[in-house]
Amino acid sequence: MALLDIKNLTLEISGSTGWMKALDKVNLRIEEGEIRALVGESGSGKSLIVRAIVGAIPDNWRITADRLTWRGRDLLTISRSERRKIMRSEIAVIFQNPVSSLDPSATLGEQLMESIPRQIVADTWFWQRRKKRLQIAIKLLHKVGIKDHQKYLHAYPHQIADDIAQKFLIACALVSSPQLLIADDPTRGMEITTKIQVLKLLSQLNKTRNLSILFVSHDLLAISSMANKMTVLYCGQTVEDGKMVQLRKRPLHPYTKALLDSAPSFRKDLPPKSPLTTLDGTIPTLQHLPIGCRLGPRCPRAQKECVKVPELRHVQDHFYSCHFPLIREKE
Amino acid sequence: MMLTQIIRKFNLLILTLFVLSILSFLLVYLFPGDPLVNLTGLENLSPEAHQKLAEIHGFDHSYFYQYWLYLTNLLEGEWGFSFSSGNPLWREIMQTLPASMELSAYALLFSLLIGVPFGFIAGFQHYKLSDYSLLTASVVGYSIPVFWLSLILILVFSLQLGWFPLSGRLSLLYDIPHQTGFIFIDIFLSDVEFKNDAAKSAVQHLILPTLSLTIVTASIIFRLTRRSVIDVMSSQYIQTAYTRGLSGLQVVMRHGVRNALLPIIPLFGMQFAVLLTNAMIVEVIFSWPGIGNWLIQAIFQRDYPAIRAGMLAVSTLVIILTVCTDLLANLINPALSGDRRAQI
Ligand SMILES: Nc1ncnc2c1ncn2[C@@H]1O[C@H](COP(=O)(O)OP(=O)(O)OP(=O)(O)O)[C@@H](O)[C@H]1O
Ligand code: SF4
């Protein structure tokens, strides 16, 4: 059974022009022990998927899905406290903007120590618990690569650099030994050395603790070094989904191809100094979504049929939704 | 860091008070009539006495010198005399200002006791019926004119029901000597026989004016708190705190309450200024012997020295209180105190 299984997730936001489908029939599946990458341009709705999974969605948005289950339990129908319990012990999440994920008026130490569940310190007397918590906190900080714990435990969020905040949130996420870690853009704006550190840490956790990871990122290089599977999102629609190696070798969807082509190091056949082949134009806003395939206006292969929404099709376990996929080229 | 904060605020305070003293000095010249009379409050002077006063106050020197003398006099408590009563203004102000402060302080206290808890309730019940009902009630409370409310309260509770006295601060039966100007302290310090009865009478006199002031201010504080709670509870760190595994109560107590209160504490301080203005109106209606009532009488009687001194006293008080709450808010807010974005 998959850990997380999402089928046809649709999220509608009410705006001045009525309901806008910010996510349209999104599919996503995470198996035990795998690292799945979720990629797409800025504004394609990656963070919205993350928020839909963890339930951090405002009450006035409309969310529907054929399936949104965690280990077989329907996340949309279980009670709020049940859901919180799952979030507490089984799913950990690192939101996109690390500094705004931290309470500005509490020190990092307080926030890390209060995340440590009571059962972990239950076998000690209550006057020893603070000390025990502190020990655990320091150990966690060392694990994520923060060596100078004295300096940071008493610091407030506005006093620390973004990459420290990011590592700190990873430490918070690891406290409860979750089965799934959702990391939304965890390497944004990091220097290359810290980035490698964080990526290494995540892969290591995946191997040693069998931690599944949903890795949301723009950074194709980072993704290809880590992920087993990849889901490509465009404008709130999943356009392609499959094994990382397969997708890299032979993308079926024009958007995936453009995305891969925009990262030069992905193409070995690239002649030197050739212009980058990326798509024209920019991602449409939610108020001006094209009908049918949302890539239509920017797609080099678009034809008349594309005003109808393409069905989800698959070649073995490689899913795509496009009327004119790139397989036909070969024929 | 803390010290620089204090010094910075203190500089601001001194500077504002300085500007204020200049403005009040200008009033001496701007009010109609003889500037010397406006300054001292002494009327019908003989030519010799006039000459002598002009010398004392530097009227044969430059304006700067006059201002300098004015400032030293202010600091020494020589604020001139009232036209109407002929008493020293400093003494009159020291008798009336505490009464106003007392009234405003109780009103602020009750407004906080009512506004803040209901603000939290409404903020947590956002978009629910209880939120909308409280919000509606606050709009009503907010838009009722203070003087109208006071009159209605008098009509119902004093004239119809006879529960509370109509006006004044204390029943005339009790003669409490003026010491601090704060009625309960004065009653306590005095050696009259019926201290308890006097205090009871003081409470009874206090209820209606306090109530009139509280309704408006509590509505404002309610709205500030509610907004702040809604903002904080929808912020990302609260969402994250839930996903970090804290229970609902823990999130609210550890992260919600503090962050909701921190930004609005300086706003509470500013309410005191509004409150003092409203208190002046209420004082007139309830014949409360406070600075507002006194100032209005001064305006009616064109008592220019008293107007000048009264305005100076009230604005000084407001400024000191505003700066102090601002400073307090900065000191208790870790995100504001200390160097911003001093990354370690
Ligand atoms: N609170 C909101 N209200 C209205 N629209 C929103 C809100 N949050 C996001 N959106 C819209 O939803 C779309 C997807 O946003 P999202 O933040 O998920 O993008 P993203 O893929 O995470 O981008 P990035 O890579 O920059 O993080 C955007 O068009 C955005 O304008
Ligand atoms: S369905 Fe049409 S428009 Fe959409 S990606 Fe395929 S070819 Fe392009």
Ligand SMILES: [Mg+2]
């Ligand atoms: Mg995002």
